[in-house]
Amino acid sequence: MQIFLHGLDGSSTVASINEYESLAAFLVNNNLNGYRLVCQGSILSEDNLSATLFENANVYLTSDLDGGKKKKKKKVYTTKKKNKHIHKKIPGLTLSLYSVDGNFHSNLGKGNVTQTRKTCPSCGPGIFMAQHWDRYYCGLCHTTIKMDA
Numbered sequence: 001m002q003i004f005l006h007g008l009d010g011s012s013t014v015a016s017i018n019e020y021e022s023l024a025a026f027l028v029n030n031n032l033n034g035y036r037l038v039c040q041g042s043i044l045s046e047d048n049l050s051a052t053l054f055e056n057a058n059v060y061l062t063s064d065l066d067g068g069k070k071k072k073k074k075k076v077y078t079t080k081k082k083n084k085h086i087h088k089k090i091p092g093l094t095l096s097l098y099s100v101d102g103n104f105h106s107n108l109g110k111g112n113v114t115q116t117r118k119t120c121p122s123c124g125p126g127i128f129m130a131q132h133w134d135r136y137y138c139g140l141c142h143t144t145i146k147m148d149a
């Protein structure tokens with residue numbers, strides 16, 4: 001049986017189908033692996049081709065894609081992806097807010113304990129300000145104080 005094969009580029013060739021030839025065998029024999037065959041609007045399946053096709057049928061080649069789904073254009077980011085700030089829980093962090101000078105003996109209570117962080121002027125004692133390289137910042141009331149020098 002003879003059919004007309006229409007390629008992707010619009011060219012058409014005559015191909016012959018042996019009786020009881022399967023679609024897979026036909027594709028291999030004609031170097032068409034990875035293609036699908038469309039006849040009368042439907043994609044040909046694995047059945048034997050001579051039963052589904054007829055003499056001089058027009059068969060169109062399509063590439064092996066799933067459906068006719070439109071490809072979504074992938075967004076190209078030009079800037080580096082920003083990582084969200086993750087709060088790190090550091091055990092004993094509060095200890096770094098104080099420093100002890102002099103000879104400290106815990107049982108005697110000697111030595112001076114000083115705060116190493118500035119207290120927030122608007123929140124009052126107990127609320128420390130974060131120390132950045134150029135400023136102090138209160139996380140509670142968002143007060144920012146520029147450092148001198």
Ligand SMILES: [Zn+2]
Pocket residue numbers: 120121122123124127138139140141142143
């Ligand atoms: Zn504050």
